[in-house]
Amino acid sequence: MTLQEQIYELFLLEKQVRGLNRRLEVATYQHDQMQAKLNRLQAQHDELATQHKQTQAHSSTLEHQARDVEERITTLRDQMATVTNNKEYSALLIEVNTLKLSKGKVEEEALVQMEQVEGLQSQLTELMSQIEEQKKLVSAAEGEVKNRREEVGAELTERTAKRDAAADQIPSDIIPVFNRLCDQHDGEPLAPAVEDNAKRMEYSCGGCYMTIPLERVNSLFTQPDTLTTCPSCQRFLYVDDVLREQMDARAAKNQKS
Template identity: 80%
Template sequence: MLSFAIHLEFVEMGMTLQEQIYELFLLEKQVRGLNRRLEVASYQHTQMQSKLTRLQTQHEELAAQLKQTQAHANALENDAKDVETRIDALREQMSSVTNNKEYSALLIEVNTLKLSKGKIEEEALVQMEQVDSLQSQLTELEAQVQEQKKLVGAAEGEVQARKEEVGAELADRSAKRDAAAEPIAPDTLHIFNRLCDQHDGEPLAPAVEDNAKRMEYSCGGCYMTIPLERVNTLFTQPDSLTTCPNCQRILYVDDVLREQMDARAAKNKG
């Protein structure tokens, strides 16, 4: 069976790679957490602004429709007035006509114009009713636009408040994260950053002892079994990265596992 020599002492001269990566991991989580608070506020503001834009577009389209409908209604009213003027002229002409045939012709034209005028007035009435309906919708939509503007303003204030609240802390944590990354090799940082993106800011996972007697361990990230060889490497090679063979997260020894190992070592000495 594989020998399982556990080295729990930290290297006295500087931090081990595992410690450096773990420190970077903690700072990365803090930076991402602060950024997420800003992103939530920014997302809400974006959603509010998008809704305002939609309402304003609807308002513009409805206003254009109202203008067109009003113009059509006005044109119909003018047409009706023109027909009425023509009817009045024909009636005046009829009063001076002595020929029955000519009189009958004028009378037919007057009656035809009356029918036409009636249809025009009916259509004008329909258009005016449509104008009233559109005006009512426009008034209601205008109220929605004004209310949404207030919500957008409040969301903008929330974004600014979040920036003021976490700005200094975010700058401090970001600087510390950058400083923590400096001593780490570029290829190792590349792995770390790739895993950050792959696992939503959780590139590390603790090794978990499932059964001490059978020496069974699993990954605290994906909960899959970790080969004993990798657990041994995790403890015996603190200046190298040990990853989970399943999810590829970088493994580390947390306080729980360390206490379990310390207790077992003390018991064996006793």
């Protein structure tokens, strides 16, 4: 097997490994997104629950204050029924009226707090419903991740082993370049040489579509144990079936003529 054939075989195996990994990554990403949403909902629920508890406590305090004021008013009225001094009676009456105003304000504020408690409780109920629904989605996503791992696990292990074995057959100084090109070009470190115009002998890179000098195309055929790169994107070039058939057909035609 020539070096060009070896690098092409590694390329195909790398694509298979990346494809299998991507299937796992998609399922994992979807699960992570759903889990993140669940976390946000739970955090929102906790915040609302704290606010609900505090508002409820404040409302309860106001109710106690209103009862205390009412008890004080009752006590004062009892005193008013027994006093004989007009001055003392007037003082008690003023205090009763003042307490009535105070009680009214407290009851009004307590009512506002109770309405807020009811509103928060309604939000908590709705939020809890969303959380339960989101938990179902997260559980389903976890099952999907598990299924994907079981589905591709053995195949991924096998393909990875084959890819690593293929990489061992290639000179060690080429592998870092291959890996860098994989990262730069989204798992596409190789590209086919494309014939744009046979008469003018014009060729381009199937990866970046930039022009390839004719001598580089010739080296693909004459130096199979040398790797040729695109001068623009630096991908390793290879001869695909289309270009090979074009070249073979042209060679056969030239022989007949």
